[in-house]
Amino acid sequence: MIKQVDLIITPRWIFSAIDSVVLEKTSIVVDNGNILELIPNEIIEQKYAAKASFNLADHLLLPGLINAHTHAAMSLFKGYADDLTLQSWLMDRIWPAEKKYVDEKFVTEGSKLAIAEMIQSGITTFNDMYFYPQQTAEVAVKIGMRANLGMVLLEFPTNYASDPDDYLTKGLAFRDLFREEGLISTSLAPHAPYSVSDESFLKINTYAQELDLKIHVHLHETRTEIEDSLKQYGLTPIQRLDALGVLGPHISAAHCVHLTNTDLDILAKNNMCVIYNPTSNLKLGSGIANIKGMIERDICIAIGTDGSASNNRLDILNELNIALLINKGVNHQADFMNPAQLIKMATLNGAKSIGMEGRLGSLEKGKCADLIAVNMSSLEMKPIYDPLSSLLYSGNRSMVSHVWIGGNMQMKERALINIDVDELLNGLGAWQQKISQI
Amino acid sequence: MIKQVDLIITPRWIFSAIDSVVLEKTSIVVDNGNILELIPNEIIEQKYAAKASFNLADHLLLPGLINAHTHAAMSLFKGYADDLTLQSWLMDRIWPAEKKYVDEKFVTEGSKLAIAEMIQSGITTFNDMYFYPQQTAEVAVKIGMRANLGMVLLEFPTNYASDPDDYLTKGLAFRDLFREEGLISTSLAPHAPYSVSDESFLKINTYAQELDLKIHVHLHETRTEIEDSLKQYGLTPIQRLDALGVLGPHISAAHCVHLTNTDLDILAKNNMCVIYNPTSNLKLGSGIANIKGMIERDICIAIGTDGSASNNRLDILNELNIALLINKGVNHQADFMNPAQLIKMATLNGAKSIGMEGRLGSLEKGKCADLIAVNMSSLEMKPIYDPLSSLLYSGNRSMVSHVWIGGNMQMKERALINIDVDELLNGLGAWQQKISQI
Numbered sequence: 001m002i003k004q005v006d007l008i009i010t011p012r013w014i015f016s017a018i019d020s021v022v023l024e025k026t027s028i029v030v031d032n033g034n035i036l037e038l039i040p041n042e043i044i045e046q047k048y049a050a051k052a053s054f055n056l057a058d059h060l061l062l063p064g065l066i067n068a069h070t071h072a073a074m075s076l077f078k079g080y081a082d083d084l085t086l087q088s089w090l091m092d093r094i095w096p097a098e099k100k101y102v103d104e105k106f107v108t109e110g111s112k113l114a115i116a117e118m119i120q121s122g123i124t125t126f127n128d129m130y131f132y133p134q135q136t137a138e139v140a141v142k143i144g145m146r147a148n149l150g151m152v153l154l155e156f157p158t159n160y161a162s163d164p165d166d167y168l169t170k171g172l173a174f175r176d177l178f179r180e181e182g183l184i185s186t187s188l189a190p191h192a193p194y195s196v197s198d199e200s201f202l203k204i205n206t207y208a209q210e211l212d213l214k215i216h217v218h219l220h221e222t223r224t225e226i227e228d229s230l231k232q233y234g235l236t237p238i239q240r241l242d243a244l245g246v247l248g249p250h251i252s253a254a255h256c257v258h259l260t261n262t263d264l265d266i267l268a269k270n271n272m273c274v275i276y277n278p279t280s281n282l283k284l285g286s287g288i289a290n291i292k293g294m295i296e297r298d299i300c301i302a303i304g305t306d307g308s309a310s311n312n313r314l315d316i317l318n319e320l321n322i323a324l325l326i327n328k329g330v331n332h333q334a335d336f337m338n339p340a341q342l343i344k345m346a347t348l349n350g351a352k353s354i355g356m357e358g359r360l361g362s363l364e365k366g367k368c369a370d371l372i373a374v375n376m377s378s379l380e381m382k383p384i385y386d387p388l389s390s391l392l393y394s395g396n397r398s399m400v401s402h403v404w405i406g407g408n409m410q411m412k413e414r415a416l417i418n419i420d421v422d423e424l425l426n427g428l429g430a431w432q433q434k435i436s437q438i
Numbered sequence: 439m440i441k442q443v444d445l446i447i448t449p450r451w452i453f454s455a456i457d458s459v460v461l462e463k464t465s466i467v468v469d470n471g472n473i474l475e476l477i478p479n480e481i482i483e484q485k486y487a488a489k490a491s492f493n494l495a496d497h498l499l500l501p502g503l504i505n506a507h508t509h510a511a512m513s514l515f516k517g518y519a520d521d522l523t524l525q526s527w528l529m530d531r532i533w534p535a536e537k538k539y540v541d542e543k544f545v546t547e548g549s550k551l552a553i554a555e556m557i558q559s560g561i562t563t564f565n566d567m568y569f570y571p572q573q574t575a576e577v578a579v580k581i582g583m584r585a586n587l588g589m590v591l592l593e594f595p596t597n598y599a600s601d602p603d604d605y606l607t608k609g610l611a612f613r614d615l616f617r618e619e620g621l622i623s624t625s626l627a628p629h630a631p632y633s634v635s636d637e638s639f640l641k642i643n644t645y646a647q648e649l650d651l652k653i654h655v656h657l658h659e660t661r662t663e664i665e666d667s668l669k670q671y672g673l674t675p676i677q678r679l680d681a682l683g684v685l686g687p688h689i690s691a692a693h694c695v696h697l698t699n700t701d702l703d704i705l706a707k708n709n710m711c712v713i714y715n716p717t718s719n720l721k722l723g724s725g726i727a728n729i730k731g732m733i734e735r736d737i738c739i740a741i742g743t744d745g746s747a748s749n750n751r752l753d754i755l756n757e758l759n760i761a762l763l764i765n766k767g768v769n770h771q772a773d774f775m776n777p778a779q780l781i782k783m784a785t786l787n788g789a790k791s792i793g794m795e796g797r798l799g800s801l802e803k804g805k806c807a808d809l810i811a812v813n814m815s816s817l818e819m820k821p822i823y824d825p826l827s828s829l830l831y832s833g834n835r836s837m838v839s840h841v842w843i844g845g846n847m848q849m850k851e852r853a854l855i856n857i858d859v860d861e862l863l864n865g866l867g868a869w870q871q872k873i874s875q876i
Contacts, residue, residue, distance in 0.1 A: 078820070079827045083776040117818045223770070282767030283831075285774070312831035313818065326764065329720030332661070336723070338521040379859060380555045380751065380835075382516070383870035389517045393721075393750035397818075398836035421817060432821035 005031040006407055008050035010041060011061035011373055013387045016363035017347040020340040022387055028061065030369040033407035037365050058377035059401065060387045062343065063363055064124025064370035065316040066350025069216075069254040069275040069304025071130045072147075073102070073110030075117065076431050078308035086222065086284050094309055097438050101431075102159050107132040109427060111139040114314055116419045119145065119410050121315045122400035124370040127252075127275075127304070127354050129189040129216055131160035134174045137184045143418045144408050146370065148354040150189025150216045151175060153204065155197050164200045168207075183406070185354065187252075192218035193237035194225050198244055205246040214355045215246075219253035222286050226258055238263045247272060252353040254304060255280075256294075257287045264290070268297035273353040276345070278322045279313070280306030291327050292336065302353035303346040315397050316346050324392060339388035369407040374399050443469040444845055446488035448479060449499035449811055451825045454801035455785040458778040460825055466499065468807040471845035475803050496815035497839065498825045500781065501801055502562025502584075502808035503754040504788025507654075507692040507713040507742025509568045510585075511540070511548030513555065514869050516746035524660065524722050532747055535876050540597050545570040547865060549577040552752055554857045557583065557848050559753045560838035562808040565690075565713075565742070565792050567627040567654055569598035572612045575622050581856045582846050584808065586792040588627025588654050589613060591642065593635050602638045606645075621844070623792065625690075630656035631675035632663050636682055643684040652793045653684075657691035660724050664696055676701045685710060690791040692742060693718075694732075695725045702728070706735035711791040714783070716760045717751070718744030729765050730774065740791035741784040753835050754784050762830060777826035807845040812837050 007030035014023040016038065027044050029036040039047065081093035107130065118126055128136055129150035140147040151171025153164055161167040171188070178184040188204045190196040196204075196217075208215050220226060220237060229237045239262065241247050249271035256267065256274045267274060276289055294301055303323065305314045320342040327337050351361025359368050374391060376384060378399065384390045403411040410417055445468040452461040454476065465482050467474040477485065519531035545568065556564055566574055567588035578585040589609025591602055599605040609626070616622040626642045628634040634642075634655075646653050658664060658675060667675045677700065679685050687709035694705065694712045705712060714727055732739055741761065743752045758780040765775050789799025797806050812829060814822060816837065822828045841849040848855055 076821065079823045079831060080821075082824065082827045082831060083773055085771070085773045089772060113817065113820070120818065279763060282763035283772065285766045285770045285772035287770055288767055312827065315818075322760065322763065325717060325720035325760065326767075328723045329726055329764075332723045332725055333523070334527060334721065334723035335521050335523045377863075379551065379863060380558065380753075382551070382863060382866050383514065383518075383873070385517045385870065385874060386520065389520045389750065393517060393520060396834045396836060398834060425815075425817060425820060428820050432823065435821070436823060 002049050003047060005029055005036060005048050005050050006052065007369070008044065008048060008053040009056065009061060009371065009373070010054065011056040011059040012376070013060045014038065014363065015060065015062040015340070015343060015388060017063050017344050018362050018364060028363060028371065030407045033369055035363060035365055035367050035369050038363060054402070056373050056402070059373040059375055060391060061371060061373050063347040063361055064372050064403065064405065065122050065346045066302065066361065067118060067123045067126040067305050067314060067316055068252070068302035068350045068353045069277055069306060070114070070126050070128055070314060071307030072114035072126060072128050072136055073107040073130050073132070074307035074309045075114040075314070076106065076110040076435065078312050080435055081309055082312070089284065097435055099159065100438060101435060102131055104132050104135050107135040108139055109431065111136040112419070112424060113428065114308065115140060115143055115145045116416060116421065116424060117314045119403050119416060120400065120414070121317065121397040122372040122374070122403060123314065123316055124372065124403060124405045125350070125354070125360060127187070127216060129191070131158060133171070134177060137174070137178050137181070141181055141183055144183065144405055144410060146183045146405055148185045148187055148356070150187050152189045152191060153200060154191045154195050155200065156195070164197070168203070185356065187214040187216040187354065189216045192221070192225070193240060194228060201241065201244055201246050208250050213250070215251050217251065217253055219256055220258050220263065221255035221281070223258055236260065236263055238266050242266045242270070252302070255286070255289070257281050257289045259290055259293065261293070264293045264297055267294070267299050273300040273302055273349070275302045275304045275353055276323065277304045277306045277311070278319055278326060280310040284310050288326060288330055291323070292331055300349050300352050301345050302349040317392065317395065317397050320346055320392050339392040342392060343388065369404055371404045372400055373402040375401040440487050441485065443467055443474060443486050443488050444490065445807070446482065446486060446491040447494065447499060447809065447811070448492065449494040449497040450814070451498045452476065452801065453498065453500045453778070453781060453826060455501050455782050456800050456802060466801060466809065468845045471807055473801060473803055473805050473807050476801060492840070494811050494840070497811040497813055498829060499809060499811050501785040501799055502810050502841065502843065503560050503784045504740065504799065505556060505561045505564040505743050505752060505754055506690070506740035506788045506791045507715055507744060508552070508564050508566055508752060509745030510552035510564060510566050510574055511545040511568050511570070512745035512747045513552040513752070514544065514548040514873065516750050518873055519747055520750070527722065535873055537597065538876060539873065540569055542570050542573050545573040546577055547869065549574040550857070550862060551866065552746065553578060553581055553583045554854060554859065554862060555752045557841050557854060558838065558852070559755065559835040560810040560812070560841060561752065561754055562810065562841060562843045563788070563792070563798060565625070565654060567629070569596060571609070572615060575612070575616050575619070579619055579621055582621065582843055582848060584621045584843055586623045586625055586794070588625050590627045590629060591638060592629045592633050593638065594633070602635070606641070623794065625652040625654040625792065627654045630659070630663070631678060632666060639679065639682055639684050646688050651688070653689050655689065655691055657694055658696050658701070659693035659719070661696055674698065674701055676704050680704045680708070690740070693724070693727070695719050695727045697728055697731065699731070702731045702735055705732070705737050711738040711740055711787070713740045713742045713791055714761065715742045715744045715749070716757055716764060718748040722748050726764060726768055729761070730769055738787050738790050739783050740787040755830065755833065755835050758784055758830050777830040780830060781826060807842055809842045810838055811840040813839040
């Protein structure tokens with residue numbers, strides 16, 4: 001009996017992210033937005049007929065990449081504050097620009113640009129932390145992008161909210177609005193230990209337990225932040241939060257650049273997830289995270305781009321290339337880390353970082369059909385001794401050819417399906433002119 | 439009186455690499471393979487009429503990139519030896535593969551693949567060091583690529599030559615064959631201090647003085663090489679060559695990863711040029727070069743990709759991105775280095791490293807018309823507050839749209855003009871299969 005299904009894709013190679021194996025002569029079967037099975041090509045016709053099928057003879061198929069830390073709307077600030085000291089970057093550019101321009105419209109248009117860029121980069125889910133998350137969610141749903149959005153909280157007022165209670169009220173109201181929306185999930189997002197009080201952390205942690213939510217937070221990004229904490233509390237920020245009793249497997253911490261062994265042990269003991277942002281940490285002069293120390297402690301590492309103001313590409317493939325190179329370099333160890341390991345960080349670990357490993361992050365029966373295909377046919381990819389090596393060491397995001405999210409096609413041969421690119425680009429000129437004039 | 443010229447290009451932006459300015463509303467006029475002038479668009483029609491003209495409304499035009507250190511023919515080993523220790527990389531993979539396969543045919547086909555990849559990456563000149571340079575030169579001339587090729591010398595025998603005299607004889611014979619060929623120049627290329635004797639260095643240095651040639655050499659790539667030299671000579675390799683009296687402005691030294699302050703001072707005192715290979719140094723676990731120490735001493739820094747066996751992309755734009763990021767990161771200084779400075783390293787300094795700064799490396803009257811255009815119109819490049827930032831922080835080589843070498847078009851809208859890509863790719867399958875089986 002032949003079963004009718006929505007979609008069958010037959011690529012040259014499949015990397016499922018379950019193990020380190022690259023499959024050949026295998027197809028993936030998708031129905032109702034989910035993966036039905038991975039099946040040898042030779043028996044597929046005996047079992048299935050598909051409404052749509054793709055024979056991608058030069059392509060590597062893998063799970064959609066998960067951008068585990070970003071601030072999507074900031075894409076309008078892309079390239080606006082390069083090559084400045086961190087101090088000048090914040091004080092002279094980002095904060096004045098945010099104060100002047102960030103509102104619902106800014107977040108809507110910035111999120112749309114970011115989502116377009118991310119889909120073209122093979123990203124099918126992003127974990128966001130920014131003001132007006134409702135606007136980002138609306139754009140994501142309209143396009144069909146998957147997002148986990150933070151209910152952001154700061155101790156000080158911004159255009160978006162006036163005080164911690166106001167942030168939390170707005171965040172929870174946003175969460176309620178999107179509870180039935182399959183593409184949108186939420187986290188609690190206290191900005192950072194230096195911008196959020198103990199009292200607010202305790203309150204957020206209570207909500208996290210009651211509502212079974214993840215907490216997405218910036219942690220140990222710069223040396224200054226740690227020095228200030230040592231002065232004020234006699235503890236690093238990680239040690240302070242540990243003493244406060246709020247750490248645990250529900251915490252996903254972006255950056256974690258500077259860590260003592262004690263800090264590393266605390267992350268491990270609490271089964272926390274680290275979201276590694278190699279480009280942003282380099283570009284802002286923050287430093288180089290001790291990934292080796294994390295791997296030695298079996299800490300879950302996911303990968304983020306950070307926002308466009310500190311990393312002008314929302315491009316997880318590029319993060320994986322840089323992560324591979326830099327960790328070999330700083331450890332003087334050419335055999336440290338490999339492409340399969342890195343891709344798993346950007347897929348399965350990304351899913352773990354947002355509590356979605358049951359639905360996302362690998363090509364397994366029952367998981368969402370979030371899939372990307374990479375065209376490996378161009379000469380800079382050849383010869384191909386190992387397709388994962390070719391992808392990360394020779395390839396770039398321009399080779400991502402097809403993207404599906406929940407089984408829906410989002411990009412076909414580089415053309416975005418649910419975004420009018422000309423309209424999007426036309427709208428950017430006015431923003432560029434306005435922001436240039438600050 | 440209107441002058442008839444070969445080519446006029448009118449891009450959105452021009453970066454000449456003379457200073458840090460990005461020009462607008464300016465065209466470049468090319469005749470007989472050379473740059474005639476950069477001229478404001480509004481007066482161009484009063485002065486020139488062109489046989490061919492290009493209006494590139496979304497494009498940044500800049501001097502062709504110079505890959506100042508590579509081993510082109512090794513492109514057939516791309517991805518063949520990833521994620522191995524340096525020892526295993528050399529002993530288990532590269533040396534056995536070279537012994538088994540490197541001959542004239544290998545060099546011809548590997549060089550062709552590398553040149554195709556380099557042109558598609560916006561590289562218009564490469565500085566090579568490998569066996570059978572005559573084959574590489576023949577391929578380059580046939581395609582129309584510019585190359586500076588090393589007369590390689592090692593103390594030990596290879597498939598190519600039996601002893602130092604044999605290497606030198608073969609190198610000089612090759613040089614004589616191509617003396618009248620405008621696209622080809624040559625250097626003396628003693629492999630490295632650990633593989634070349636004092637006697638050979640002295641002999642090569644005499645030839646360099648007599649023939650007015652540059653010397654292209656690997657120097658201080660790994661810590662092991664320095665430790666071994668300290669044991670054997672009581673000197674670092676740089677100090678050993680300094681004591682030997684062979685250093686000077688004619689030396690272009692690839693890598694220079696590990697340097698004491700004394701070593702740095704020797705490089706500066708001798709006006710040597712360093713060829714920085716950030717990706718290769720990271721990927722092989724060699725380490726991170728002290729670029730800040732070089733800049734503080736005004737040492738000329740050019741940029742190389744190294745060969746495809748240690749960096750699976752011959753992609754200078756990517757090297758510039760990584761160089762920017764990593765030097766900000768290791769120095770904890772976000773305002774250290776900027777895109778204009780990096781592009782000058784990959785153009786004007788590249789030209790200096792091969793002694794060609796009079797003809798190459800910037801857009802100036804009388805210099806060769808080696809030009810590349812980058813299409814900046816795609817959404818991942820937008821907004822554009824500074825086109826050089828967009829190029830290096832957001833762009834990639836897939837955006838290089840047009841390439842001219844000596845005024846001859848080599849690529850148009852990504853299509854290579856003098857290379858049959860299908861034929862090239864068809865030939866690779868057999869190599870891939872053979873090399874996989876070693």
